[in-house]
Amino acid sequence: MNIWNFIKKDWAIFFKDRGAVLWLFILPLIFIIIFSGLARLSMGDAGASSSEEKDDRAPIAVVNLDPQGAIARQFVQDLDRQPAFRVQLYEQEAAEESLRKVKIARYLLIPVDFSSRLAQGQAVTLTIVVHPDADASTTQTVMRLVNGVANDISLELQILDGIRQMGEMQANNPAVQSSFNAERIMQQAKEQFERSRLTPLISINERAPQTAEKEREPLLDLSQSFVPGFCVLFVFLSASTVARSLLEERKSGALRRLVAAPITRAALLASKMAPVFLLTLVQIAFIFLVGATLLPVLGFGSLSIGQSPLAWVLTSIVIALCSTCLGILIAGLVRTEGQVSGLSSALLWVAGFLGGAIFPPFIIQRMPVLNVLSRLVPQSYATTAYYDVLTRGKDLLDIWPNLLILLAFSALFFFVGTSRFKFE
Amino acid sequence: MSTILEANQLVKKYGEFQAVKGVSFSMDEGEVFGLLGPNGAGKTTLISMLTGVLQPTSGEARIGGFDITREPLQVKRLIGLVPQDLALYPTLSARANLNFFGSIYGLRGASLAERVDDVLQIVALSDRQNDAVEKFSGGMKRRVNIAAGLVHQPRLLFLDEPTVGVDPQSRNHIFESVQKLNRERGTSIVYTSHYMEEVELLCNRVAIVDQGQIIALDTIKNLVAMLGGGVIHVGLRQFDSALLVKLSQQPAVQSAEILPAPMESKPDVDAEAPESAISLIKIEALHSQEALVNLIQFINDYDLAIASLEILEPNLESVFLHLTGKKLRE
């Protein structure tokens, strides 16, 4: 027997059922759009931080502790001249406060001795203070651009410095005057250029804000916040699709026919899982595709799959698997189809809420009771893994414990479900 | 003739309740074997065990030489099941249903298409094959239900009450299909029903099942012969055991016995007027016509009042009544 026959058959049944299709594809879409819209209304512009990448003149917060320094001023001007940025100057306290209240996602700190050290050809360090929940890819972009501007300035300084040195040498020793021709100057400039590449005068580091962990408010980053959660919510709702299709099969008597066919019961259950599992993967791909294409058109931030496509793919597969196994568990525990659409669907919504699929997990986890409860539902590990991959730029090495827990849930669900399910 | 099926002391318990109480029988290849019994007799339970849908509580059975519990996959390759309830995907077309049920037996491509064409023809539904099953009439659904058990050409086919709720036209189609399968393809068939006419028409041998047990198993001819010269049921007032002895000594009467009072007789009426109570007497006759004449004479002689009189026809219905004192269907 070939599992594809089961997949084709169940898909044929599924796609004849308008309601089921609506549930799987259209509803998540509506949810994402409505929630993103609501969130945007309630948070004003601050929430739209992920659109920084798109907007030509996205604001970048800068704290200049060296306001009198000429080089610092020039640096800020140069930064502001970048097509991607509009510099907004902050006092340091105000910047920290804004970061804490998630009005900004990150700020650039120019140290007090910036100009004076550079003037003497000494290295300085710029700091980007980043909210821990800020979108990692946006941070990367900001770092790159700041780095570019800093390199230009330090090159300029080093060349100027080189020429000044040559001028001094020339003044002290007129004998070598003849050797200061254009060629020599070019050569000098080139050497300086090389040197500045290898040992840049200005370096940048990234750090978290000084505020204590607890005071900080998590960053709500519209699409990046809602899409992964809703994806998990709806993927787990499809557990009831598995359960319903199994119970329907039993009720119609078709299951009895299948049990009388030369197929083991385990293979039979697996063949009932496979169509929904694959459909769930399609559903995930669809949600992300919409998140990446349609949301920006509607004026929300675009959705990326994070820094590690592999981590995203594996997380998606494990989540889909866990939800399908949950479907087998439900089929093994409930008696009627009515209970699947009633009680178990309600429980899936509650578990989704606890698991941070409706409000992001870091919000749920800040409430003591919910935090404990949330650890009991697989959705928590699913949403956390997604958020880590999608918005925190983490990869497989960081998230594998969550995936392992989800696999353990899957095995448990499948085992209990198959041993409890009555084929008659 | 080789044996295709052999059941030995099969028992199925649902909790404390024994639905099948030690059933044994065997069946030859090419036979159409009837299971006749009233509602709840245990026919479906028995078939479910034989087809691997239910585990027997105890006992064993072999199909095509394979043990049903130890070699289920080998057994399942030989058999086909047409469940009592419709077992189809209503939103899919007849053809899609048959394609799927054929494919789970490993059929594919051209050979699958050929077999599906073939069974559609057998159940006379070729012209409606692309319609969704849910749009079919009850009889047509039944026919698709049967076809779905045939696609893989099983050697042994279990038909569990295939004609329930079927119009006469579809019923005839089904009978023809069953006969054709058996005669032309040599398919062995277990046919379950509580319609004795069907069983009489189709089956070589019949097991009469009641309360989880086979109470008689033989060819229809031999079963009917159990009625001997015929059976007469007569209801008489003011009858007693002394009269019973005299009645059983009448010429052409082989035996006479008083049947237990039927459930519907009201006990309070009996208590008030015991003399008017009706006794139901079963008379097995050597020759029913002669025995009847003698019976009338006897009634006249003893001045008895007849409450009811029934001469059982020589058919399975009568055999069932004769064996159990119950009607096959109420």
Ligand SMILES: Nc1ncnc2c1ncn2[C@@H]1O[C@H](COP(=O)(O)OP(=O)(O)OP(=O)(O)O)[C@@H](O)[C@H]1O
């Ligand atoms: N799953 C079950 N749990 C408990 N009792 C059952 C179950 N299935 C059947 N029974 C009981 O077992 C007995 C035999 O049922 P079965 O369905 O085998 O009868 P049947 O001969 O097929 O009847 P019918 O002609 O109505 O189909 C009945 O008394 C029924 O109530």
Ligand SMILES: [Mg+2]
């Ligand atoms: Mg039955």
